[in-house]
Amino acid sequence: MRQYDFSPLYRSTVGFDRLFSLLDQVNSPDNAVTYPPYNIERTGENSYRITVAVAGFSEADLTIETKENTLSIRGNHSAPAEGEGAPRNEVVYRGIAARAFERRFQLADHVHVSGAALENGLLHVDLVREIPESAKPRRIAINGVKNVEAKLAA
Structure with missing residues (x-):
């Protein structure tokens, strides 16, 4: 299987370290455990x-x-500790x-x-x-020029 070098991506990205670590783990021999x-x-x-x-x-x-x-x-x-329960079978x-x-x-x-x-x-x-809630998308209301002028006049 191919090994990829992600080091050039580390120079131009911020906060993706975890993603690159996960990609590196895909090819590791530890994943052969079944x-x-x-x-x-x-x-x-x-x-x-x-x-x-x-x-x-x-x-x-x-x-x-x-x-x-x-x-x-x-x-x-x-x-089980020695002497506990029934005798163990061979x-x-x-x-x-x-x-x-x-x-x-x-x-x-x-x-x-x-x-x-x-x-x-x-x-x-x-x-x-x-x-x-802080991570969910939210709609931002757009205030028109008339609404801003009305608020300034008040």
């Missing part, structure tokens, strides 16, 4: 759902956090992956997590884009 599998769905005009297959993980084994437009989902099996073949993982998602501006649920081995993370 565990655990996930889906991203659009559930409404301004709502999304990320579904991650986390078979074998409990709620206590999973951590979800957001920081600076990055959503991180981590899974780490907690091993595993003859392990086909269900139970390894620790961390999956990161870059979120757009004004997108935040509205909830999460673990159901039938699937972790559902709901996201909502809420644009603040």
Whole structure:
């Protein structure tokens, strides 16, 4: 795959550093990670759902956090202490992956997590884009010359 050099664009742009970093990450070898599998769905005009297959993980084994437009989902099996619960069986073949993982998602501006649920081995993370009033487009009234003269005369 080709590598692009974005350094000439850094000279003539301001505030696009994050965009260029995201483009650089597309070609990084970290993107080859395929565990655990996930889906991203659009559930409404301004709502999304990320579904991650986390078979074998409990709620206590999973951590979800957001920081600076990055959503991180981590899974780490907690091993039971010696002497707790039923005796462990010897595993003859392990086909269900139970390894620790961390999956990161870059979120757009004004997108935040509205909830999460673990159901039938699937972790559902709901996201909502809420644009603040100050960032929404607004109509500006145009004052004609007559209106300005009337206000000055008053």
